[in-house]
Amino acid sequence: MTSLLWRWFALLFLSSMLAACGRPAIEEGQVLARVNGEEISIHQFNFAMTQASVRPQTSADQAELLDKLIDRQLAIQQALEKKLDRRPEVMMRVEEARRDILADAYAKELSAAAPGPNSDDVAKYFRDHPALFSERKVYSLREITLTNDAPALPQVQERLDKKQDLPDVLTWLRQQPGVFTDQMVIRPAEQLPIEVAVRLNQVAPGEVISFRLPRALVVYQIQSAEVVPMPWAAAAPVIREHLKKQHDFDSLNKALAQLRSKAKIERKAGQP
Numbered sequence: 001m002t003s004l005l006w007r008w009f010a011l012l013f014l015s016s017m018l019a020a021c022g023r024p025a026i027e028e029g030q031v032l033a034r035v036n037g038e039e040i041s042i043h044q045f046n047f048a049m050t051q052a053s054v055r056p057q058t059s060a061d062q063a064e065l066l067d068k069l070i071d072r073q074l075a076i077q078q079a080l081e082k083k084l085d086r087r088p089e090v091m092m093r094v095e096e097a098r099r100d101i102l103a104d105a106y107a108k109e110l111s112a113a114a115p116g117p118n119s120d121d122v123a124k125y126f127r128d129h130p131a132l133f134s135e136r137k138v139y140s141l142r143e144i145t146l147t148n149d150a151p152a153l154p155q156v157q158e159r160l161d162k163k164q165d166l167p168d169v170l171t172w173l174r175q176q177p178g179v180f181t182d183q184m185v186i187r188p189a190e191q192l193p194i195e196v197a198v199r200l201n202q203v204a205p206g207e208v209i210s211f212r213l214p215r216a217l218v219v220y221q222i223q224s225a226e227v228v229p230m231p232w233a234a235a236a237p238v239i240r241e242h243l244k245k246q247h248d249f250d251s252l253n254k255a256l257a258q259l260r261s262k263a264k265i266e267r268k269a270g271q272p
Contacts, residue, residue: 032066035073044069107252114251117243125239126232131189131201133235137225138188139200144170144219145181152176153217160210166221184223190230190238200225 033040048069049055049062056062084090126133146153152173159169173180189197196218199209203222210219230238 033070035070036077038073038077040066040069040073107248110251110255111244111248114247117240117247121243122236122239125243126235129194131197132194133230133232135201136189136228136230137201138186138228139192139220139225140223141185141187142166142221142223143181143183143185146178146217148215148217150178150180150217152178152180156219157210157212157217160208160219166208166219188228196220 030042031039032042032045045066048065052065056065079085079090085094131137146156150156155176156169156173159172170182189201192200193211193213196211199211200220200222203209205222205224208219208221210217
């Protein structure tokens with residue numbers, strides 16, 4: 001079962017527990033369906049709409065979503081009837097879902113309380129990152145990727161550092177154990193890590209550059225690059241959202257560091 005489905009079940013178990021403690025009655029006009037006497041409310045439906053990967057638009061899509069909620073409720077009822085909610089592994093998953101939801105709520109509260117970036121911040125970011133905006137390019141790239149556990153990765157990096165021709169490196173690599181990908185891709189600058197976009201903006205077609213990302217070594221050879229600037233009107237909301245996310249991330253880390261400094265944290269000896 002996928003983590004998403006587990007989260008759905010966990011949320012329903014939590015809802016059932018809350019109901020047992022006394023949940024306010026749902027007004028008749030807010031009830032969309034009843035499943036063996038248990039109500040599915042407009043509030044549950046609206047929440048499910050916000051969680052859908054593609055928001056239902058048509059009446060048929062919304063009817064399909066309601067059917068999924070009904071099926072989910074039937075599954076929950078069977079799980080509770082079979083007392084699956086008392087199994088240790090299920091109880092642990094429900095508790096982990098509850099903890100994730102509470103931690104996420106705290107992060108969102110910090111975000112809501114923090115001011116967004118001002119116009120000067122947005123304008124400065126625009127000026128400081130021409131490779132993403134005023135000098136933005138759309139690249140045709142040959143992209144070779146080796147995950148960090150690839151046995152040949154150190155030798156590949158060494159050969160690239162010595163400026164060995166890429167075809168020679170690939171010929172050697174194909175004779176080694178392990179898996180790598182070699183594909184042609186189109187990447188606009190904003191879809192690349194910023195340090196990659198800056199480097200690519202400084203090299204000519206045909207040149208090869210490599211980057212160690214958290215989980216892989218990525219090698220790029222530029223096939224072509226077309227200058228397609230992103231105008232200020234299009235860039236400003238993108239920059240504002242990026243700066244807000246970065247500020248939220250920094251604020252959360254700062255708040256957690258302060259909480260750690262005041263908390264009594266005890267670790268068992270010998271544990272990581």
